[in-house]
Amino acid sequence: MDSKIVLITGGSSGIGKSIGTYLSKKGYTVYGTTRNIDKYPNFEEFSLLQMDVRNIESISSAFKELLLKEGRVDILINNAGVGITGPIEETPNDEILNVFDTNFNGPINVIKGVLPIMRKQNSGLIINITSIAGYMGLPYRGIYSATKGALGVITESLRMETKDFGIKITTLAPGDFVTNIAAGRYHSPVLKDSPYEIPYKKTLEAIDADVDGGEDPIMVAQMVLKIINTDNPKVHYKVGSFLQKFSITLKKILPSKIYEKILLNHSKL
Template sequence: MKKIVLITGATSGIGKETALLLVQKGFLVYGTARNTDHHNLPFRLLPMDVRNEASVQAAVQQIIAEVGRIDILINNAGVGITGALEELPTEQLHNVFATNLYGAISVIQQVLPTMRAQHSGLIINIASIAGYMGLPFRGAYSASKGALLLITEALRMEVKPFGIEVTTISPGDYATDIASRRYHAPVIENSAYAQVYQEQLNLMNEHVNSGGNPAEMAAKILKVINTPHPKVHYKQGSFLQKISIALKRLLPSKRYEKMLMKHYHLNH
């Protein structure tokens, strides 16, 4: 019997590449997007805004009505945000957490009753290497993904008795269109942060544009799906990105901060 997979944010980047790979490997894939128009894809696409509980519930109930189960949830929908914390609009701060954290939790809450009844299931939360450290001018994004990492650790222990596995995969920079969908706080003329923030924006876009192929993340997700008892966390990115997490554990905190500031050209 084909395994049923639900992937949020499946019309671009990592979500789309993963959906295409899983279809090719014989999974029955349901993808979601806020806008389902003008997409010609070889899998079912359902409307879902993870920030809207009724929308999440409707999509999950439609899958249950059609096929009776959900074997794998891949929480991939997410948004980026950049800006000096002092200058970030409260509305945009709420939106990044509503999408990256509360949205993921909302989908999990809707699929868990079915997975418990099945006494099986796998939940993969797509976090970020940025969630392991507070990155300058990306603090809100780092915080939303860091919270997702911790929520996953707690959830794993809660649902283990029901035969449900939960894990995270944290990508580094990948060449997706997240930069075009990211909320950028405007560079404010005469702002104390104007020059350094503009430099950071240029650097971030360079990193994304020169990032890895999202197909690498899709392959990693498939590998985790085929792992009987996944680890708590996985990282997928360049050597430098992955070693930065290990260095944070090993180095004194101020030494690590200095290293990050040098990497982002923030040494003054």
């Protein structure tokens, strides 16, 4: 059988690059996307296509190019995303809209582009990369949590709407992994004399410590391969440390105020 064709949005760095490199070594034909392909003239791990998930024409152009090269798309991994931190009150509206446009609208745009292709094939797998942060409202990360939580919920709807087309759709929620996500994250500035100044600064320090102490992103790639090789994928998957995955279980079983206190303690608030 010919090698399966995999498209990974946001594949030029971080978790996306790790997934693509791993799947390439496993014999898959991998294409990653990036908003600015000129920034990666020496990228050799797998092929890159230019795509901005916020732009419909850019998505359409990338799929046309991929179909000309390969004639099909077997697996889509919606990985492109951006981070954001800050007090909700002090986060600029344009930054909020940008994160939703990338983390939520973006995957939907790409799914709209690939569904007609996969429906014609009567086969396909879509893995939406969400986040363990999407299962809970985190202090000073509420916007990010909201984008990933929304993507998880809409995936549940998509699974039911596409069940008759031979297309499988699932989510994979990573916890903290050692990547360069912090470099591209939008930080609302810590404003002197702001009522949020001290607690927000403490939370930023805790976030950076969590990322620095995160797991190897190869774990995410290995879980992606496991999902690919699963005949009937579950609705949601999680990957990360035991405590991070267990935090989702705790939210289900603990009274909400007790769970809130645990989150506050973790953020040193």
